[in-house]
Amino acid sequence: MHIMNAYAERKYGCMRMQELKEKNKYVFGIDIGGTACKLGLFSDDGSLLEKWQIPTDRSNDGMKVFEDLAETVDAKIRERAIERHNVIGIGAGVPASISAEGVVQKCPALGWSDFKVADKISQVVGLPAVCGNDANLAAAGEAWKGANHSYSDVVFVTLGTGVGGGIICNGRILQGAHGCSGELGHIKVNPHETKADGCGGCGCLQQYASATGIANMAEEVLMEKGDSARGSYLDGIGSITAKDVFDGAKKGDEISLTVVEKFGEILGRALAGICVVFDPEVVIIGGGVSAAGEIVIDAVRKHYVKWAFPPCADMEFRLASLGNDAGIYGCAKMVIDEL
Amino acid sequence: MHIMNAYAERKYGCMRMQELKEKNKYVFGIDIGGTACKLGLFSDDGSLLEKWQIPTDRSNDGMKVFEDLAETVDAKIRERAIERHNVIGIGAGVPASISAEGVVQKCPALGWSDFKVADKISQVVGLPAVCGNDANLAAAGEAWKGANHSYSDVVFVTLGTGVGGGIICNGRILQGAHGCSGELGHIKVNPHETKADGCGGCGCLQQYASATGIANMAEEVLMEKGDSARGSYLDGIGSITAKDVFDGAKKGDEISLTVVEKFGEILGRALAGICVVFDPEVVIIGGGVSAAGEIVIDAVRKHYVKWAFPPCADMEFRLASLGNDAGIYGCAKMVIDEL
Numbered sequence: 300m301h302i303m304n305a306y307a308e309r310k311y312g313c314m315r316m317q318e319l320k321e322k323n324k325y326v327f328g329i330d331i332g333g334t335a336c337k338l339g340l341f342s343d344d345g346s347l348l349e350k351w352q353i354p355t356d357r358s359n360d361g362m363k364v365f366e367d368l369a370e371t372v373d374a375k376i377r378e379r380a381i382e383r384h385n386v387i388g389i390g391a392g393v394p395a396s397i398s399a400e401g402v403v404q405k406c407p408a409l410g411w412s413d414f415k416v417a418d419k420i421s422q423v424v425g426l427p428a429v430c431g432n433d434a435n436l437a438a439a440g441e442a443w444k445g446a447n448h449s450y451s452d453v454v455f456v457t458l459g460t461g462v463g464g465g466i467i468c469n470g471r472i473l474q475g476a477h478g479c480s481g482e483l484g485h486i487k488v489n490p491h492e493t494k495a496d497g498c499g500g501c502g503c504l505q506q507y508a509s510a511t512g513i514a515n516m517a518e519e520v521l522m523e524k525g526d527s528a529r530g531s532y533l534d535g536i537g538s539i540t541a542k543d544v545f546d547g548a549k550k551g552d553e554i555s556l557t558v559v560e561k562f563g564e565i566l567g568r569a570l571a572g573i574c575v576v577f578d579p580e581v582v583i584i585g586g587g588v589s590a591a592g593e594i595v596i597d598a599v600r601k602h603y604v605k606w607a608f609p610p611c612a613d614m615e616f617r618l619a620s621l622g623n624d625a626g627i628y629g630c631a632k633m634v635i636d637e638l
Numbered sequence: 639m640h641i642m643n644a645y646a647e648r649k650y651g652c653m654r655m656q657e658l659k660e661k662n663k664y665v666f667g668i669d670i671g672g673t674a675c676k677l678g679l680f681s682d683d684g685s686l687l688e689k690w691q692i693p694t695d696r697s698n699d700g701m702k703v704f705e706d707l708a709e710t711v712d713a714k715i716r717e718r719a720i721e722r723h724n725v726i727g728i729g730a731g732v733p734a735s736i737s738a739e740g741v742v743q744k745c746p747a748l749g750w751s752d753f754k755v756a757d758k759i760s761q762v763v764g765l766p767a768v769c770g771n772d773a774n775l776a777a778a779g780e781a782w783k784g785a786n787h788s789y790s791d792v793v794f795v796t797l798g799t800g801v802g803g804g805i806i807c808n809g810r811i812l813q814g815a816h817g818c819s820g821e822l823g824h825i826k827v828n829p830h831e832t833k834a835d836g837c838g839g840c841g842c843l844q845q846y847a848s849a850t851g852i853a854n855m856a857e858e859v860l861m862e863k864g865d866s867a868r869g870s871y872l873d874g875i876g877s878i879t880a881k882d883v884f885d886g887a888k889k890g891d892e893i894s895l896t897v898v899e900k901f902g903e904i905l906g907r908a909l910a911g912i913c914v915v916f917d918p919e920v921v922i923i924g925g926g927v928s929a930a931g932e933i934v935i936d937a938v939r940k941h942y943v944k945w946a947f948p949p950c951a952d953m954e955f956r957l958a959s960l961g962n963d964a965g966i967y968g969c970a971k972m973v974i975d976e977l
Contacts, residue, residue: 396949404949452815466915468807475917476791477950482914485947487907498947568826575821576805576915578814608824608837610735610743611816 325381327372327389327426328630330433331355333408336368339627340375343387343635345444349375350627361410365423372424388427388638390630391420392436396478401430407497429637435472435481436629437619438465441583444628446620454570454579455619456483458541458588458595461497462505462512466577471636472629473577484509486569508566510588513541517558528554545591559598567602575608585619592618664720666711666728666765667969669772670694672747675707678966679714682726682974684783688714689966700749704762711763727766727977729969730759731775735817740769746836768976774811774820775968776958777804780922783967785959793909793918794958795822797880797927797934800836801844801851805916810975811968812916823848825908847905849880849927856883856897867893884930898937906941914947924958931957 324343329336332355339350353371356363376383393416395406403414417430431439438455453467464483466473473480484505485498492502506512517539521528528534531554532547544562547555570582582603589595596616604612621628663682668675671694678689692710695702715722732755734745742753756769770778777794792806803822805812812819823844824837831841845851856878860867867873870893871886883901886894909921921942928934935955943951960967 398949468812473807473916475950476919477917477952479914479917479947479950482917482947485914486911487945490907500945500947568829572825572911573915575818575824576912577812578816578818578821580815606826606839608818608821608839610737611814611818613816 323382323385325386326631326634327375327386328392328627328634329368329389329420330392330436330626330630331364331368331409332394332433333357336364337623337627338368338371338375339624339631340379341627341631345628345631345635347624347628347631350624355409357410361406364409365419368420369424372426383426386426388429388634389420389424390436390632390634391416391428391430392433392626392630393430394433396482397430397432397474398478399474399476403430427638429633431472431474431629431633432465432478432481433626434463435465435474436633437463437585437621437625438467438481438583438629439472439632440621440625440628440630441585441619442467442470443632444621445583445625446617450580450583452577452579453581453583454483454573454577455481455583455585456566456570457586457619458509458584459586460509460511462503462509463586466579468577472633483569483573486572488565488569504565504569508562508569510541510586513544513558513562513588514539516561517544517554520554520557520561524554531555541588542591545588545594549594559594563598564602567599567604568606570599570603570614571606571608574603574611574614578611579614581615581617583617583619585622585625589618662721662724664725665970665973666714666725667731667966667973668707668728668759669731669775669965669969670703670707670748671733671772672696675703676962676966677707677710677714678963678970679718680966680970684967684970684974686963686967686970689963694748696749700745703748704758707759708763711765722765725765727768727973728759728763729775729971729973730755730767730769731772731965731969732769733772735821736769736771736813737817738813738815742769766977768972770811770813770968770972771804771817771820772965773802774804774813775972776802776924776960776964777806777820777922777968778811778971779960779964779967779969780924780958781806781809782971783960784922784964785956789919791916791918792920792922793822793912793916794820794922794924795847795905795909796925796958797848797905797923798925799848799850801842801848802925805918807916811972822908822912825911827904827908843904843908847901847908849925852880852883852897852901852927853878855900856893859893859896859900863893870894880927881930884927884933887933898933902937903941906938906943907945909938909942909953910945910947913942913950913953917950918953920954920956922956922958924961924964928957 326341328339337352340348394408395403417428420428442453451470455465457463462484464481466481486504487502489502496503532552548559665680667678676691733747734742756767759767781792790809794804796802801823803820805820825843828841835842871891887898
């Protein structure tokens with residue numbers, strides 16, 4: 300009995316230690332963008348303790364950013380008197396495809412090519428690091444902590460300057476054998492397009508459904524309509540944005556409504572195709588364009604239903620709810636899952 | 639020491655028993671089709687011991703088929719003097735979407751609707767049963783035992799009367815939240831199509847890339863070309879088949895080559911889209927059309943490369959190698975994985 304008690308004491312003493320230790324574990328999530336790096340300090344249960352950002356300095360062939368990240372992470376660790384061994388690691392999101400071996404082949408936004416980002420972060424910051432595609436990580440963040448609901452199978456589309464995407468399968472990011480799963484902006488939706496997309500191909504989804512694409516479509520519709528567009532909400536705006544188009548549509552402006560209809564048709568049809576490849580529980584739409592609100596979902600769902608394969612016509616659509624924080628949440632999730 | 643030896647004897651005695659028991663375990667794979675049911679008896683290491691088929695009798699609202707299956711399975715068990723408790727179970731493939739709850743909502747080929755096929759088989763045959771979509775299971779079979787190579791991430795397209803598909807992710811079939819993952823034949827590739835597909839939608843991939851679709855495209859090209867088609871290999875064939883088209887193309891017939899080019903363009907572009915949703919190690923093409931051989935792969939890859947997102951342009955393409963047996967292999971794999 301005495302031995303058993305000593306054993307129990309040791310055992311439960313250890314458990315208390317473990318608990319204490321676990322309570323003090325930290326994770327950094329870093330969303331590295333072309334203009335700013337967003338950082339989040341998380342506890343290992345996924346609570347965001349603090350977030351901040353630093354400008355992205357692309358000098359020295361994109362290497363300066365690593366020194367800046369090391370500096371801000373070190374400063375935060377000192378400021379909060381965190382012991383380094385209690386930092387599980389750093390999760391970083393980058394705007395590029397990453398191969399199964401962790402290599403960023405090409406990242407024009409930061410000037411990197413054929414480069415193992417996680418190794419570099421780990422070396423410069425002196426902490427374990429993992430790295431993923433930013434849109435995939437935003438998808439993971441939304442699936443995990445977004446929309447007051449946790450999903451395990453998600454198609455996430457982000458409508459910003461371009462169209463990004465991420466697929467969550469069984470709670471995990473679908474990476475793909477060449478790092479290309481969820482690169483939804485590059486689905487070819489118009490074989491007749493002659494203008495090239497940034498990827499070099501023509502007729503990519505992002506040439507129409509991104510903020511840039513919507514603005515371009517608005518300019519085209521205005522041109523087509525000519526004099527009959529006079530008096531439109533969009534007429535006379537120097538440089539039309541996607542926000543203008545949705546604002547106009549909300550006011551009932553006909554030209555704006557035409558553009559929203561085109562956007563909905565193209566994205567809705569593309570999503571009908573996406574959802575017979577990977578059939579999710581929910582399609583989540585995020586990115587700057589999604590700030591226009593339910594009008595975006597309504598426009599897309601209307602056309603999705605028309606083109607959908609009947610058994611998945613009743614798909615759930617949701618707006619992303621974490622906004623710019625989705626990426627850092629996804630980065631933290633990656634560290635918790637993988638390190 | 640004595641105790642240890644007795645323990646070891648017990649332990650290793652048990653292991654030998656276990657081995658023996660495992661050697662005698664069996665699995666039935668059944669691919670239920672509209673005209674025939676293909677059956678395979680497997681050992682639980684995935685070796686095919688014997689295969690046979692019975693005609694599909696769709697009478698009694700599609701219920702007769704279950705009695706016939708029970709009869710042939712029972713007969714095989716008796717013939718081989720297999721003990722029923724050594725049959726792990728039955729895996730069945732059906733030509734329909736199956737919900738996450740195992741419900742076949744609609745299976746026109748067999749006259750079933752809102753129906754739990756696995757429960758029915760289990761009840762009638764008196765053995766544990768699992769059920770899946772036939773194209774998904776063919777994909778699993780090919781990924782597992784096909785092409786002298788085992789893959790864990792596969793896009794499988796089957797070109798038969800229609801176009802089916804299946805996606806293998808991490809060695810497992812991707813089912814989808816509504817049972818629709820891998821329903822590749824229903825990707826909308828032509829928004830201008832006015833003829834409806836069997837699913838009710840217009841412009842589905844299978845309206846062009848199936849055996850039927852290829853034959854239809856050939857008829858159309860012949861009509862378009864009118865008199866200038868005289869003397870073509872296809873001219874004068876009463877009812878053109880996809881095989882005729884590929885045969886003609888192999889002989890250098892211009893009309894046939896035009897049709898193969900159209901087929902390659904449509905399927906290649908669709909696959910470029912599919913591979914930025916789910917980016918596999920390999921695309922495997924099966925079904926009756928694939929019997930034409932490497933010409934199919936060449937036609938598709940030529941256009942795939944043109945439309946592909948650059949990081950996954952270097953995709954591997956392969957012809958399916960298990961032919962009509964892919965389905966029963968996939969059924970056996972499902973039993974081994976799930977029962």
